[in-house]
Amino acid sequence: xxxxxxxxxxxxxxDSATQRYEEARAAAHRAMTNVTLIPDKPLPPEPTDPExxxxxxxxxxxxFFGWLIMGSMVVLLSAIVTGATAGTTYVLDYTRADxxxxxxxxxxxxxxxxxxxxxxxxYTGGYVAGRLARFDGVRQGFGVWMITFLLxxxxxTVGAFLNSQYDLTGRVDRPDVPLSNDVLLTGxxxxxxxxxxxxxxxxxLGGKTGQRYHDxxxxxxx
Numbered sequence: 517x518x519x520x521x522x523x524x525x526x527x528x529x530x531d532s533a534t535q536r537y538e539e540a541r542a543a544a545h546r547a548m549t550n551v552t553l554i555p556d557k558p559l560p561p562e563p564t565d566p567e568x569x570x571x572x573x574x575x576x577x578x579x580f581f582g583w584l585i586m587g588s589m590v591v592l593l594s595a596i597v598t599g600a601t602a603g604t605t606y607v608l609d610y611t612r613a614d615x616x617x618x619x620x621x622x623x624x625x626x627x628x629x630x631x632x633x634x635x636x637x638x639y640t641g642g643y644v645a646g647r648l649a650r651f652d653g654v655r656q657g658f659g660v661w662m663i664t665f666l667l668x669x670x671x672x673t674v675g676a677f678l679n680s681q682y683d684l685t686g687r688v689d690r691p692d693v694p695l696s697n698d699v700l701l702t703g704x705x706x707x708x709x710x711x712x713x714x715x716x717x718x719x720x721l722g723g724k725t726g727q728r729y730h731d732x733x734x735x736x737x738x
Contacts (some may be wrong), residue, residue, distance in 0.1 A: 578649035579659025582723075586641025586660055593633045627707045634711060635718040638664075642719035646726025657723025661716045 641660040646653030 572651045574652065574655045574659055575645075575649040576659065578645045578656050579663060581648060582641040582643075582645025582656060582660040583663045584641075585644045586637045586664070586719075589637035589640045590634065593637060597629060597633060627710070631707070631710045631714050635714045638715040639718040639722035642722025643726040644722075646723035647729060649727075650730045651727065653723035653725070653727025654720050655723070656726070657719035657721070658716075660723070661719040664715075665712075 638657075638661060642653075642657030645656035645660050649656045
């Protein structure tokens with residue numbers, strides 16, 4: 517009698533029925549012994565596991581050490597750019613009078629090099645922070661940029677206070693700069709916007725790239 521997955525055989529009384537019963541019983545036994553159990557494939561750990569959740573999120577230590585590397589890169593790249601600029605001006609015999617004659621071009625080139633240098637430094641700092649934290653590399657890269665931003669805001673606040681007390685900007689007089697105040701203001705605003713956006717994007721990209729190293733290892737271990 518077949519009741520779902522259970523086979524129940526009742527032993528009959530006569531010999532022919534007994535033989536059929538034994539054959540059916542043997543067939544049922546062979547069918548049961550030939551069943552191959554397929555083990556379940558282990559599922560990769562979910563990102564919501566408590567073990568991984570405890571290591572996710574923003575890590576100040578990773579962002580801080582990434583910020584230190586970023587500052588070191590700024591110093592190193594500044595030295596390289598300064599040396600390259602000095603060598604180029606010496607070889608091309610580019611004097612101060614030539615720079616004043618092309619003040620706009622010189623200012624744009626200097627601003628572009630400065631933004632590129634900072635972006636590379638922030639990318640390196642974000643990469644280090646992402647590698648240190650392992651998870652959430654984008655947040656670590658943002659932390660590198662945020663630490664720098666907060667320090668700049670603090671320095672600007674202190675500078676504004678000192679300027680209100682001692683009128684520091686009023687003492688700055690550079691009549692040798694052949695650019696109008698409107699041009700200087702516009703160029704300063706554009707440069708400030710670029711300094712906010714490009715290093716931020718570079719830090720986020722660096723943090724994501726640093727995290728990818730651990731993602732590759734996790735994908736191999738899963």
